[in-house]
Amino acid sequence: MENIAEVRNLVKRFGDFTAVNNISFDVKKGETFAFLGPNGAGKSTTIKMLTTLLRPTRGEIIVDGHNPMKEPEKVRRSFGIVFQDPSLDDELTAKENMEFHGVLYGVPSRLRKARIEELMNFVELWDRRDSLVKEFSGGMKRRLEIARGLLHHPKLIFLDEPTLGLDPQTRNHMWSYLQDLNKKEGITVFFTTHYMEEAARIAERIAIIDHGVIVATGSADELTRQTGTASLEDAFLKLTGYTIREEESSATDRLRTLGRAWAGRRR
Amino acid sequence: MKIVYIMWLRELKRYFRSKSRIVGSLGQPLLFLLALGYGLGSVFRAAGQGNYFQFLVPGIVGMSIIFSAIFSGIQIIWDRQFGFLKETLVAPVSRLNIMIGRTLGGATVATIQGVIVLFISMAFGFRPSNWWLFPVALVFMLLVALLFTALGTGIASVLEDMQGFQLIMNFLVMPIFFLSGALFPLSGLPHILTGFTIVDPLSYGIDSFRALLVGAAHFGLGLDFTVLTVVTAAFLVAGSYLFSRIQV
Numbered sequence: 348m349e350n351i352a353e354v355r356n357l358v359k360r361f362g363d364f365t366a367v368n369n370i371s372f373d374v375k376k377g378e379t380f381a382f383l384g385p386n387g388a389g390k391s392t393t394i395k396m397l398t399t400l401l402r403p404t405r406g407e408i409i410v411d412g413h414n415p416m417k418e419p420e421k422v423r424r425s426f427g428i429v430f431q432d433p434s435l436d437d438e439l440t441a442k443e444n445m446e447f448h449g450v451l452y453g454v455p456s457r458l459r460k461a462r463i464e465e466l467m468n469f470v471e472l473w474d475r476r477d478s479l480v481k482e483f484s485g486g487m488k489r490r491l492e493i494a495r496g497l498l499h500h501p502k503l504i505f506l507d508e509p510t511l512g513l514d515p516q517t518r519n520h521m522w523s524y525l526q527d528l529n530k531k532e533g534i535t536v537f538f539t540t541h542y543m544e545e546a547a548r549i550a551e552r553i554a555i556i557d558h559g560v561i562v563a564t565g566s567a568d569e570l571t572r573q574t575g576t577a578s579l580e581d582a583f584l585k586l587t588g589y590t591i592r593e594e595e596s597s598a599t600d601r602l603r604t605l606g607r608a609w610a611g612r613r614r
Numbered sequence: 615m616k617i618v619y620i621m622w623l624r625e626l627k628r629y630f631r632s633k634s635r636i637v638g639s640l641g642q643p644l645l646f647l648l649a650l651g652y653g654l655g656s657v658f659r660a661a662g663q664g665n666y667f668q669f670l671v672p673g674i675v676g677m678s679i680i681f682s683a684i685f686s687g688i689q690i691i692w693d694r695q696f697g698f699l700k701e702t703l704v705a706p707v708s709r710l711n712i713m714i715g716r717t718l719g720g721a722t723v724a725t726i727q728g729v730i731v732l733f734i735s736m737a738f739g740f741r742p743s744n745w746w747l748f749p750v751a752l753v754f755m756l757l758v759a760l761l762f763t764a765l766g767t768g769i770a771s772v773l774e775d776m777q778g779f780q781l782i783m784n785f786l787v788m789p790i791f792f793l794s795g796a797l798f799p800l801s802g803l804p805h806i807l808t809g810f811t812i813v814d815p816l817s818y819g820i821d822s823f824r825a826l827l828v829g830a831a832h833f834g835l836g837l838d839f840t841v842l843t844v845v846t847a848a849f850l851v852a853g854s855y856l857f858s859r860i861q862v
Contacts, residue, residue: 398704401861423706434697438628450620451705479631 350409351376351425351503351535352397357406359392359559366392368559369406374503379529379536381550383543383583386592389559390539391431394505398428411502424452427501429492429509431539437481441472441491444480445498452499459498466494469524470517485512493521497528506538510545522549543580553579557587617707618715625686625719629726636727639685643678643731647671648738650797663799669830671735672823673796676758679728680816683759684787686720687766690857691773700862709858717763717853724759725752732827743829751826754842758819761846768853771860789814796820800832815845 352374359367367389374380384390395401397410399419408415411425435444442463449459467473470490480488493509504525510518526549528534540546546553547567554564563570563586567579574582629635651667658666693699702712729752732740742748769782793807794816803811811817822838825831831838 395862400700400703420706420708423704426704428704430697430700432697434699434701436624436628436698436701437696438631439624443627447620447624448701448705450616451702451707453706 349376350374351411352537353407353409354393354397355407357393357396357408358404359389359396359401360404365559367396367403370556370559370561372554372561372564374535374537375552376502377529377533377535378551379526379549380538381546381553382537382539382556383546383553384539384556385587388556388587388592390556391507393556394428394507394537394539398426398505399423425501426503426505427496427499428505429496429507431507431511433488433492435480435488435492435495438479440477440479441467441483442476444491445495448495448498454499462498466497467491470494470521486514486517489513490517490521497524500528500532501534503535503537506536508539508541510540510542518545543578543583547579555583555586562586617711618718621702621712621715622719622722625716625723629723636730639678639682639727640730640734642681643674644734646677646797647674647731647735651738667738668740668828669799669824670797671732671740672827673794673820674735675728675732675755675823675827676794676796676816676820677791678731679724679755679759679819680762680787680791682727683720683724683762684766684769684782686723687717687763687768687853688770688773688779688782689720690716690767690770691776691779694862695775699860703860703862709860710854713767713854713857714850717760717767717850720763720766721756721759724763725756728755728759742827744826747826751823754819754822754826754838757839757842757846758816758822761815761819761842761849764846764849764853768849768856771853771856790816793817794820795832815841818842 350373355371399415410422413421415422445463570582574585576582651670655666793810793814818838818841821833
């Protein structure tokens with residue numbers, strides 16, 4: 348089977364801190380792949396490098412046959428992404444956000460209209476299509492982002508903690524849609540999550556990363572067998588330890604806090 | 615082309631939806647216009663320089679354009695904060711197009727602000743010397759707006775958060791404004807000050823507005839146009855380069 352993404356000896360340093368330390372892994376075309384790890388393990392940093400948002404310190408990446416640093420536009424055409432933190436324009440309406448995305452990805456206008464309606468119905472936001480996104484709750488924004496990430500039917504979709512803050516109904520709904528798309532169109536699904544039972548249920552293959560190093564790969568069954576544990580959650584804890592991780596706040600986090608303070612003052 | 619258009623459209627939609635921003639950003643120029651225009655009018659006349667209000671209006675139009683333009687450029691920092699920047703950065707389109715679209719949008723908004731200030735000043739008695747030159751003045755306003763939006767974009771591309779914003783305002787935008795001749799005539803200044811006014815790109819912008827709106831130029835329209843286009847082109851190139859290097 349061919350690989351849609353290949354990572355070889357990838358390293359990313361921020362000053363003295365090594366966020367990703369010499370990792371290698373493959374994602375096969377058409378599979379559902381879970382990338383698990385505690386907070387600050389290097390998941391999002393790896394995804395940023397795969398999606399052309401961050402330059403690696405060292406190592407090689409190939410996504411859909413292209414190097415994200417040398418041919419970023421070809422790589423960008425191949426994937427869709429739902430970011431860990433919101434990336435909608437609050438001042439635009441839900442539908443405008445979708446349309447904006449469709450134009451950016453060159454989805455022809457008739458197809459765009461049809462898919463926007465289909466996807467917004469699917470995430471049950473069609474009735475709210477003309478509301479400004481800033482009026483939406485966290486869960487609604489999440490659903491809109493998922494719909495948006497699927498709008499251009501990418502070959503590979505990255506979902507960075509897509510189900511965070513979603514109720515079980517929405518989560519279930521979303522995964523069945525994604526699995527359907529995965530089967531029908533062969534879209535590769537690459538996701539991260541902190542819900543181990545979700546990873547065990549959805550992912551065909553799992554990689555566990557900790558302190559910037561991949562500590563295990565395999566199916567959920569293989570991982571539990573290897574570690575001699577009863578569930579993926581136990582296997583995960585056995586592999587990554589029981590200590591709670593601290594994540595340093597980034598400039599963006601600080602700015603968000605500031606932004607919230609400002610927003611509070613305005614009201 | 616479609617990408618440029620949609621980015622432009624986004625800037626305009628955001629502008630027209632934010633009534634408080636439209637009204638809020640008119641406050642400062644109007645305060646300058648009325649306080650200085652009426653406050654210094656008699657001194658200006660006594661010095662034999664004519665009507666200060668007529669002289670000041672093109673300067674204040676320039677002021678509202680530069681503030682609005684820099685602010686539009688700086689908005690990239692907010693987009694970074696609210697995450698929307700990432701959505702445009704992972705899209706399979708050239709970052710040059712994204713940057714151009716944003717910059718054109720920001721410049722359009724800044725030009726609209728300038729025109730609003732111009733019309734308001736008419737309510738207080740300002741009269742352009744020749745209405746036929748108004749469309750030409752619009753072109754120059756857009757050029758100045760482009761220049762400073764590109765500058766703001768370039769700066770915002772290298773700033774991580776709003777901490778540096780105050781620094782930019784106090785050590786870049788304010789000096790550019792005060793040393794541009796927006797508030798005083800450029801002739802007969804001390805040598806050092808003249809040196810500053812000559813390297814300040816806004817001087818040429820304000821000079822062109824004055825030439826077209828009240829028929830009094832210091833450098834002359836030809837030189838204004840040359841300097842403005844060259845600097846705008848340079849800032850656009852530099853801004854695009856910095857924007858294309860953004861990592862999040």
